[in-house]
Every structure is written in structure tokens, then in C-alpha cells.
Amino acid sequence: MTAAFQASLLALDEELGLGPLGGTVRRTHLAHGAWIDLRPGWLTGADTLFERLAERVPWRAERRRMYDKVVDVPRLLKFYDEGEPLPDPLLDDARRALDAHYGEELGEPFRTAGLCFYRDGRDSVTWHGDTIGRGSAEDTMVAIISVGSPRSLLLRPRGGGPSLRHDLGHGDLIVMGGSCQRTWEHAIPKTSRPSGPRISIQFRPHDVR
């Protein structure tokens, strides 16, 4: 999978690093007290991070009960709980930068990192909010960095209504904030277009999942 991505590569010579946040983040207010922040191209040298995570993270295939069947979860996962060392120092830097930018507004630090590996366009995550824990009742934030092939993240209000599409590319940051996890749902739909692998890194505060 790594080779397939590498074949399609982008600039390999850029150094791995983070750009500024500050005034580069664009906020969009959604209905019901939700908002999203977008910061395209936050990471430079994102190829390096993709390669390292693809190789170093102990990716797990999970299976889940769906009605009377047990089915494969269509993506690979690894959850880094509070206090667990992250698989790459760049993720520590990213979390520190997110805390510096959002700490005051969020009122607490980002604590956990959920990593997902979408092997190709058949991997996906269905409509959901991150409502395990406090996200079901309180405003919170979920910050997501994408590396690898671009995929669409869809958002729709829980009560129904048109969905919004954001194409998340290599090195992009999106932050879902306010009431987003309980008043909106999000999904990464399957795509029939040829798509290489994508890794998503989600930072969340304590007891939000």
C-alpha cells in the first residue's frame, strides 16, 4: 500500500513540519451552535509522516456486530489513549500547537489520538457523531489531520438537511467545534473513484470519542 501511494507522489523533498495556525485558520459557523475550522496544508512534508505512520503504527482490523452479522470495520484503526506515547514526534508537536491555538477556547488540552487508515476508496466511516462520552452532552472539539490521498468529509445536521462536503487533502487540518458532535453528523463515504490510501489523525480531549 505504501508503494502504491509513493508511486503517485507529490514532492518528497519538503521537510516535515507544521505551518502557523493563527490567522491562517478559516472558521465557518454551522447551524445549532456548531462550527468547523479549516487550515489547508498545515503540514509540510506530509509524505514523510504518511510513510512513517503507515509503517510504524500497529494498525488493527476490527470486526463489529451489525444486526445478526459480524462484519469487518472498513478501515484500520489504532487508538492512543491518554498518556500513551504517540507514534511520531510530529504528532506531539501538532498536539502542542493545537493546544496553544485552541486551549483557551476549549478550556482543556487535547488528550487522545485516534488514527485511521483508509486503504482505498472502499474504506469509509458511516454517518456518526463522536458522542461516546462528553461529546453527547457538551460542546467540545475534535481536530483532524489528513495525510495521503484526499477524501471527502461530509457533514449533515442531525435533524436532516443538506450535507456539506469538504475535501481533505494531504496535510490539511479540520477542527469540528461547538455542538458539532451532538447536533451534526459526519462521514467519510466510500468512493468509486480511484483513491489511494489516507491516514486520519484525530485529537480529542478527555472523555470525548
Ligand SMILES: O=C(O)CCC(=O)C(=O)O
Ligand atoms: O477519517 C476522518 O477524518 C474522520 C474519522 C472519524 O470521524 C472518526 O473516527 O470518528
Ligand SMILES: [Fe+2]
Ligand atoms: Fe468521527
